[in-house]
Amino acid sequence: MVNFVCIGCRKNERIPLSVVRDFDDMDAGDPEVPLHFICGACGNEMYPEYYKGIHGFEYRIEDRLGVGT
Numbered sequence: 001m002v003n004f005v006c007i008g009c010r011k012n013e014r015i016p017l018s019v020v021r022d023f024d025d026m027d028a029g030d031p032e033v034p035l036h037f038i039c040g041a042c043g044n045e046m047y048p049e050y051y052k053g054i055h056g057f058e059y060r061i062e063d064r065l066g067v068g069t
């Protein structure tokens with residue numbers, strides 16, 4: 001499972017890795033914009049806490065949340 005975190009309300013949601021990879025596979029776009037889902041609670045984007053994409057790009061939520069936000 002991949003843990004997704006909402007950047008708005010910080011809600012956590014676990015998505016099966018197979019589902020995440022299916023999305024990643026369809027998204028042939030910019031690796032700087034990682035796949036994400038929309039939070040059902042507040043409408044903000046949910047990003048993976050940690051995820052290594054099928055194209056080798058590693059992503060961590062800390063990069064998105066930054067310091068002091």
Ligand SMILES: [Zn+2]
Pocket residue numbers: 006007008009010011039040041042043044
């Ligand atoms: Zn939210």
